[in-house]
Amino acid sequence: MKQKFAIKVDDLTVAYDYKPVLWDIDLAVPEGVLMAIVGPNGAGKSTLIKAVLGIIKPIAGSISIYDKPYKEQRKLVAYVPQKGSVDWDFPTTAIDVVMMGTYGSLGWIKRPGQKEKKAALEALEKVGMLPFKNRQISQLSGGQQQRVFLARALVQNASIYFMDEPFQGVDASTEIAIINILKELRKAGKTLVVVHHDLQTVPEYFDWVTFLNVKKIAAGPVKEIFNDDNLTKTYGINYKVAINK
Amino acid sequence: MSITEYFELVITDYTLRTITLGTAVLGAICGMLGSFAVLRKQSLLGDAISHAALPGIAIAFLITGAKDSNVLMLGALVSGLIGTFWIRGITSKTHLKSDTALGLILSLFFGFGMLLLTFIQKQPNANQAGLDKYLFGQAATLVEKDVTIMVFVTGICLIVLLLFWKEFKILLFDADYTKTLGFNTKFIDILITFFIVLAIVLGLQTVGVVLMSALLLAPAAAARQWTNSLKVMIILAAIFGAFSGVLGTAISASDNNLSTGPVIVLVAGVFVLFSFIFSPERGILFREIRFRKNRNDLQLKKTLQFMYGIAKTHENISHPHAIRILNNFQGFTKGSLRTMEEKEWIQLKGQEWSLTPVGFEEAKNLFNQQKND
Ligand SMILES: Nc1ncnc2c1ncn2[C@@H]1O[C@H](COP(=O)(O)OP(=O)(O)O)[C@@H](O)[C@H]1O
Ligand SMILES: [Mg+2]
Numbered sequence: 001m002k003q004k005f006a007i008k009v010d011d012l013t014v015a016y017d018y019k020p021v022l023w024d025i026d027l028a029v030p031e032g033v034l035m036a037i038v039g040p041n042g043a044g045k046s047t048l049i050k051a052v053l054g055i056i057k058p059i060a061g062s063i064s065i066y067d068k069p070y071k072e073q074r075k076l077v078a079y080v081p082q083k084g085s086v087d088w089d090f091p092t093t094a095i096d097v098v099m100m101g102t103y104g105s106l107g108w109i110k111r112p113g114q115k116e117k118k119a120a121l122e123a124l125e126k127v128g129m130l131p132f133k134n135r136q137i138s139q140l141s142g143g144q145q146q147r148v149f150l151a152r153a154l155v156q157n158a159s160i161y162f163m164d165e166p167f168q169g170v171d172a173s174t175e176i177a178i179i180n181i182l183k184e185l186r187k188a189g190k191t192l193v194v195v196h197h198d199l200q201t202v203p204e205y206f207d208w209v210t211f212l213n214v215k216k217i218a219a220g221p222v223k224e225i226f227n228d229d230n231l232t233k234t235y236g237i238n239y240k241v242a243i244n245k
Numbered sequence: 246m247s248i249t250e251y252f253e254l255v256i257t258d259y260t261l262r263t264i265t266l267g268t269a270v271l272g273a274i275c276g277m278l279g280s281f282a283v284l285r286k287q288s289l290l291g292d293a294i295s296h297a298a299l300p301g302i303a304i305a306f307l308i309t310g311a312k313d314s315n316v317l318m319l320g321a322l323v324s325g326l327i328g329t330f331w332i333r334g335i336t337s338k339t340h341l342k343s344d345t346a347l348g349l350i351l352s353l354f355f356g357f358g359m360l361l362l363t364f365i366q367k368q369p370n371a372n373q374a375g376l377d378k379y380l381f382g383q384a385a386t387l388v389e390k391d392v393t394i395m396v397f398v399t400g401i402c403l404i405v406l407l408l409f410w411k412e413f414k415i416l417l418f419d420a421d422y423t424k425t426l427g428f429n430t431k432f433i434d435i436l437i438t439f440f441i442v443l444a445i446v447l448g449l450q451t452v453g454v455v456l457m458s459a460l461l462l463a464p465a466a467a468a469r470q471w472t473n474s475l476k477v478m479i480i481l482a483a484i485f486g487a488f489s490g491v492l493g494t495a496i497s498a499s500d501n502n503l504s505t506g507p508v509i510v511l512v513a514g515v516f517v518l519f520s521f522i523f524s525p526e527r528g529i530l531f532r533e534i535r536f537r538k539n540r541n542d543l544q545l546k547k548t549l550q551f552m553y554g555i556a557k558t559h560e561n562i563s564h565p566h567a568i569r570i571l572n573n574f575q576g577f578t579k580g581s582l583r584t585m586e587e588k589e590w591i592q593l594k595g596q597e598w599s600l601t602p603v604g605f606e607e608a609k610n611l612f613n614q615q616k617n618d
Binding site for chain 2: 017050053054055071074077079081085086087090091092093096097100103104106107108109110111112136138
């Protein structure tokens, strides 16, 4: 049986100014996996996601979502940006932010209505944020802000989810809540690409992993490739001790 | 003329009415669009645009030889737009940071504009006088035609704002995400920027190149203090802007013929100052009060906790203890004991204190309460 790929990246090279940040990346993500992208700070993890989503223009390479360019498939894709990429002091409420997830399917000018509001409320419920729906976003804790971002992506009702460090700055209970939602999505056949920092939890949370440090070091099932060898290649130091503890 | 006389005159005097309406509309549109500049953290952009408009005014005059305000404004618009797109170009095509690009364009264009103004002033042309009013503005030169244009532009701006409300909002909050949803962020961005340039150009005649950005930013900065809703913020900014315009005109008309532009900006500045101090949630006054109250509350609860630790060791929780054993405890004062007695947490008798059942419960539940917050 031939495997179906949700995302395919070929020969992708990205640079900011003259500095190459991603170098000749080939990547094929099978449909239905929950994949971690791991790598040190500045490895280009966020850049990889941004390039796939068309936020950044690559120097070279091609990207496809279910064999078509992103432009034609964007309704299949949802995105959770790094939390620090927005100003949380922006004057708006939690439900308003979640509602933004419906803007893509609404298109230009059309305003969200009852249907969109209902979807937003359901998403807030799912991430346990319903009681905070009218809270100004600056008055949410870091974990709650992360949940709001997740809810916004859930509202997009996509097949592929890109999440940039969704566990950053969250407490243990939020982390569990989020990972449960991710696992549920995978069970429903969705494909998830998650930038992840905590190496200890990779085997527990994910079934697929990509090692990235400017170049792609390795990509494949966690069971097969999540080992000291690849970790050392990616992080440049010996990870044996850290992982086996 | 006193302020009350002024407001009587506004109703009867045609010129004064025109000027007042003009400054009000100008303040409103600046407040509205300034909200976008403030929220995008592009505060310097307004300054750069207004300065970049100066050479356009001079060139328009040199070409037409007339001081028709509409023609000069068109010149200002063109050079303001050129400046703005150069700034965008510089930031996206080079390593330079945006504030460097802004500063560069601001000084280059302004310098060139000043050069042209000096050149014009040396011309043997009776018509040249008064172009320098665009530096600090002169509301008295507003005529009905100018105000009509302001109202017209404000109307269009409102329609565009309502039409693209959702797009503006999401772009302001999260531009990258907006792009992934398939919106042409460049278009939305250019639309916002175009209207900001338009508002600035409209204001040059009244407020002038130098102070224009203040009228753009001040009402919006003040409005942000009072609300956590984008809609309300923009409405408030428009209102603050309009009031600044009217009050500024009134004050300058009633007192020694003060220059209107600076007075309008000063009034807007008072709005900002007042808002930064007195707004209930973000203002420094109430923040300080809340901070002190919280600190005192916490101090009190810490003392109570300490007493609870002592009282717990006795079978009878209300067993009296000497006040003196509290002396070593940091944060304990005579005043705090009295407050605790008022709250009926403790009873004081001579040199001794004892915990009441109320105080005991309060101390026991202290940590549970904090967890539930
Ligand atoms: N907008 C930008 N302009 C210039 N350099 C950038 C920009 N964004 C990221 N970089 C650089 O690109 C590299 C990769 O960044 P990023 O993809 O954010 O890494 P990661 O997400 O893996 O931490 C870093 O060295 C970073 O400094
Ligand atoms: Mg990153």
